[in-house]
Amino acid sequence: MAIDRDGPVPPYQQIAxxxxxxxxxxxxxxxxxxxxxxxxxxxxxxxRDTLRKAIQVLKDEGLVQTVQGMGTFVTERAPEEAENGQR
Incomplete structure (x- = not known):
């Protein structure tokens, strides 16, 4: 995916x-x-700093969590939240 570097939305937010x-x-x-x-x-x-910011946005939303030495994983969500598209 191409990032719009000249647009009003910062690259890290586009990636997030x-x-x-x-x-x-x-x-x-x-x-x-x-x-x-x-x-x-x-x-x-x-x-990478741009990517770290994007991942931090997702962490703040509770969508992902980082496991030391393993990577960043999508968090488990309650079934009713997943059905409603909520975190």
Whole structure:
């Protein structure tokens, strides 16, 4: 996916929005690892600090959690929350 570097939405927010959509659609299901920083760096062609900000947004929303030495994983959500599209 190309990032709009000249638009009003910061790149980290665009990436967070894209990852959020992938999580909510089930493309990246609960309990699965999201792509690593290296993979995301290649996909989006942005600095790692930008990616870290995007992941922090998702952490703050409760969508992902980082496991030391393992990666960042989509959190398990309660069935009624998943059905309603909520976190």
């Amino acid at each position: 929005d894209t990852l959020r959509k992938r999580i909510k659609s089930g493309e990246i299901p609960a309990g699965r690892r999201i792509p690593s920083l290296v993979e995301l760096e290649q996909e989006y062609e942005v600095a």
